Amino acid sequence: MSENGGPAKAGPDEAGTYAIRAESISKRFGSTLALDKVSFTLEKGELFGFIGPDGAGKTTLFRILASLLVPDAGHASVLGLDVVSDYRALRQRVGYMPGRFSLYPDLSVHENLTFFASVFGTTIEREYEQIKPIYIQLEPFKDRRAAALSGGMKQKLALCCALVHRPDILLLDEPTTGVDAVSRREFWDLLGRLKHEGLTTVVSTPYMDEATRCDRIALIHRGRLLGVDTPEAITRTFERPLFGVRAGDRYRALLALRKYEHAYSAYPFGDVIHYTDKRVGASVGAIASDIKTFLTASGFSDGSVEPLTPTVEDSFIARTEDAA
C-alpha cells in the first residue's frame, strides 16, 4: 500500500544496523483490524518490548515477523530478509517462542530440546555454550515430561528450544504471561544476559512494569502503536500533573475525586489513587493543596496528596484515553 516512494529496495547487506524494519503493516481477520499500519525499526542488539493488553495485536505482529502469517498490506524485513519472499532463509535465523506453550508435553525436557536441535540440523552438545545459562537451570529436571513442569520452568524450556539453533534474533511472544512474579524476574534476568551477549530480542508482554527492562518499547493497543521510545522518554511526555492520593476509605475517596471539578482522571494503583488534573499550567503545589482542601471538605480528613512521577502504565492509560 504505502510502499510507493518508500526507501530503495534494501538487500540483506544494506540493512545496516536495522534488525527489523516494519513499514505500515496491516492485517485484518474478518471484521477485526488486528494491525493498523504498524511501522517501526529495531536496531541490532536491542532488547525491544511490545507492551499491550490481550487483543492489542501483539501475537499477529509476532507471527508476521516470524514469517508464519502474511500481512494484508505493508512490508517487513527481519535481518534484511523479507518476511514474505525470503521466509526460508529467515526461519533459519530467527528463534521464535509462541505465546501458547507449544512444546511436546509428553516428551521430556531433554527430548524436546533434542528434537528442536535436530529440526535445525544441530545437536545440544554443539550448541551447549549458547544455551548453557538456561540449560543449567533445566538440567535437574531433564528427564521430566514437559507437561509436568511449573509455568516458569516451561517458559525457560521454550526459551532454550528457541535458542538451540543459535538464532540472530529472538521473537518472544508473551513469555511471562501467567508466570508468577519471581519467575518473571528470573526470565527477564536471562534476557538481560542474552542481550549482554549481543543477541537482538523482541518481547511482548501485558505487564507494564516489565517495560523498564527494555532498551525501547512500543505501546500497542487495538492494532495501533501509541508510541515507540525508551521507557524514560515515554513517561516524560506525560502531559498532565499527576498526584498520588491516599485516604482510609480508598473506594469512596476514588468516587469522590472523580466528581471533583478539576479532575481529569482517577484510578486505583495499588494502595494509592493516581489522580490527574485538568489544569495543565497551574503550579503543582497549588493543585496539591486544592486537592487536599477538597478531600477534607468531602469528609476525608485523613487524606494525603503528593506529586508523582508517571510510570509506563500511567502513560499507557493516558494514551489510550486520548486515542479513545
Next chain:
Amino acid sequence: MSDIAIAVKDLTRIFGNFTAVDHITFNVNAGEVFGFLGANGAGKTTAIRMLIGLLAPTSGTARVAGHDVYAESEAIKRSIGYMSQRFSLYEDLTPRENIRLYGGIYGLRLAQIRERTQRMLTRLGLAQVADQPVSSLPLGWRQKLAFSVALVHEPRIVFLDEPTSGVDPITRRQFWELIYEAASRGTTVLVTTHYMDEAEYCDRISIMVAGRIAALGAPSELKQQHGVDSIDELFVRLARPGEQPGGTGVVRAATAEDQ
C-alpha cells in the same frame, strides 16, 4: 462468629508423597478483600479447590460461609461465587442468556433473573450488547460480565482466580472498582493475582510458599515488618528464600519450585 466468612485451621492436602498444602491456618473476615498469593506451584490452586468444595482435604478443618468443607461441600457451592482466569461464560450465548443460564443453575426465580439482568446490564454499561454473542465482546467487558455473573445469586463469598490476567490497564482498574463495590456491599472477596500492585489493593493478603503460609496481614503491616517498599519485593524474598533478587541462586530456587 458470623463475621468470619472463611475459617481455616491446619488445612492439609497430600497427593501421594507430595504435600501440596501443609497445615495452613487463616481467617477471612466478612466484607474483606483478601489477596491469596503465591508462586506457581506453591499450593494456591489446591487450597482454593478445597475451599470451594471441589477437593476433600487430607486433614485439618475449614468452614466457608459457615459450612464444613468435608460434610457440606454442596452447601458451600451454593453460597459462593467463582470466577476463573479462564473465561467462565458461554461464548456462543449472549450476555442476557449467560445471566439467565447461571441464574437458573443457582435456582433463582424468573422474575428475579429478569430484574437482576436489567440491573446488571445497566450498571456494566452492556445494555447495548445484551443480545450479541459474548464472543464478539472485548476481553475486558467479558471479564466484568463474568464477575457479575459470578455474583448473580448474591453469594456471601466470591473466589476470583487471576481475574485480570492480560486485560488492559484501564479495564484492570475498572475491574478492581467492581471488587471494591462488591466488598462495600458486604461481599467477601478472595482473589489470586500475579500483579503485585493488585496485592496492595487488598485489605489483607497471604503469601503461600511451598504449601505453607509464609506471610499473612495487611500489605502496609507486612511491608513494615519485613522492611520492604513493595509487596513485589516481599514476594520475591519469601518465594525464593536464600536468593538475592536478580542473583544467581536460581538452580536451587527452581528445585524448590518443581519438587
